[in-house]
Amino acid sequence: MVHDRGTIKWTSLMLPEHVELLKRIWNEDKKVVKPNLDEQELEVLNNQILQAFHQKQCIQIEYYYDNQRLEIRGIIKKLDSLHQMIVIKDITGDIVFIPFRNIFQII
Secondary structure, eight states, X not given: OOOOOGGGGGGGGSXXXXXXXXXXXXXXXXXXXXXXXXXXXXHHHHHHHHHHHHHXXXXXXXXXXXXXXXXXXXXXXXXXXXXXXXXXXXXXXXXXXXXXXXXEEEO
16 A cells, blocks of 8 residues: 655755745635624524523534634633623633634534
């Protein structure tokens, strides 16, 4: 069975500028456009967030950050309406702040 390393095997033959350019191109390919939600979808998300917060449920939130789709699983500790953020404690115990406008799905 052939274990091909793809373009990695060629990087030793390339100039550092070329390697940097390839990395930048690969990162550009990973970028995702932020989804736009209508008012109905935002209302459903808001209700799910409130329900999970009051019942202290462990939920999975999919959100948009820095041109990427990220997921976090944890319990909502605080709803900060002043800063429009959710404070969530993930399963590893870390505290994460997620802006409301970046959330696009709750599971």
